Amino acid sequence: MITCKYCGRKWRNMQSLRMHLRFCPERKKVRNNWVRFTIRDGSRSATLCVISRSPKTIRALEDQHRLLIGGQMDPVFFLGIAEGFRLQGLIETRLEGS
Numbered sequence: 001m002i003t004c005k006y007c008g009r010k011w012r013n014m015q016s017l018r019m020h021l022r023f024c025p026e027r028k029k030v031r032n033n034w035v036r037f038t039i040r041d042g043s044r045s046a047t048l049c050v051i052s053r054s055p056k057t058i059r060a061l062e063d064q065h066r067l068l069i070g071g072q073m074d075p076v077f078f079l080g081i082a083e084g085f086r087l088q089g090l091i092e093t094r095l096e097g098s
């Protein structure tokens with residue numbers, strides 16, 4: 001058994017470990033591979049940092065973020081959608097204020 005040094009999960013061989021490393025959320029955190037979405041609300045701004053093992057989920061968020069940037073969506077809704085994804089275990093989030 002080989003242990004992932006980032007998340008501690010065990011893998012049968014090098015090949016399965018390598019496959020896992022491409023998606024390991026803990027590794028993405030260590031490498032600071034957060035996908036960042038800027039959220040502006042009037043004069044305030046924050047950055048929602050997202051990690052997901054699914055590129056599809058990131059693309060879905062990017063689509064919503066485009067609506068936000070275009071002024072077609074309220075920041076509260078965007079954060080609500082992200083929170084929904086988080087509750088489903090699809091993403092991990094971190095909010096950076098500024």
Ligand SMILES: [Zn+2]
Nearest residue numbers: 004006007024
């Ligand atoms: Zn891992």
